[in-house]
Amino acid sequence: MLKKNVLLFMKGMSMGAADVVPGVSGGTVAFITGIYDELLSSINKFRPRAVTVLFREGWSAFWHHINGSFLMILGCGIFISLFTLAKSISWVLVNHPIPIWSFFIGLVLVSIWHMLRQLPRVNIFSMISFVLGVGFAWWFSGMSPFQEADPDLFVFFICGAIAVCAMILPGISGSSLLLLLGVYQPVLAAVSSLNIPVLVALASGCVVGLLAFSHILSWLLVNARILVFSFLTGMMLGSINQLWPWKDVGADRMTNISPQTYEQLTGESSQLLLACSAGLVAMVIVLILELVAHRSS
Secondary structure, eight states: HHHHHHHHHHHHHHHHHHHTTTTOOOHHHHHHTTTTHHHHHTTTTTTTTHHHHHHHHHHHHEEEEEEEEHHHHHHHHHHHHHHHHHHHHHHHHHSSSHHHHHHHHHHHHHHHHHHTTTOOOOOHHOOOHHHHHHHHHHHHHOOOOOOOSSSSHHHHHHHHHHHHHTTTSTHHHHHHHHHHHHHHHHHHHHHHHOOHHHHHHHHHHHHHHHHHHHHHHHHHHHHHHHHHHHHHHHHHHHHHHHOOOOOEOOSEEEEEHHHHHHHHHHHHHOOHHHHHHHHHHHHHHHHHHHHHHHHHH
């Protein structure tokens, strides 16, 4: 039991680390580590019936009903990761962008392979859903950020409700959504400085958004699982548009370029070998996580 709980805590840490990075989704990590369905199912238990269980059968029955131990251990891992790794990940992204973005691409590619294995069959509708997912994520990742100079607490609440929906969707990054909404830097600053009013507003929005959206997503996974999986897999592939390590930074947007063009434009090394190595390391880590998850189940 202790080993299982430690492993679940580490999965939460991995999800939290992923949610800090624009372009990477904690939902992707949940899928990789085999806890996605249980996570959605547990969140989905927060319905009026849960209140009935609490008052009629007591706290113990309520805790069991909502899978409280699972949510508490996973949530602790996520929040500890968010508060301890936010500065470190931001520093790595600024100082070593090429290998770290390559690492995330490796993570996404092996995750796509993992999700494709979940599809029992492929038909024309699942293929269309996949293409739509690619197109949506590609369009989303190419949008220009909205500039919010001084967001108030209500803005943080709304942004939290919107971003948390993306955080549980593989392929759509909650951090990217915060970036587009113009509050990514203020949120990071609030986490780093423990700005309690902002964090409470953001967390409240996250709770409301999570409870509302998880019901919809759970229903879709039950009634249209193949189409949803195909769409989510497509979104993961489309998210590579944002993760691409070599970019030409313009005045108002960044354009993806080849490693060779990057060297010509910047006069700096493309670090191609290091980038490929980082991607391979990510793939190996995911395969190990899958193996551990399979054995633990």
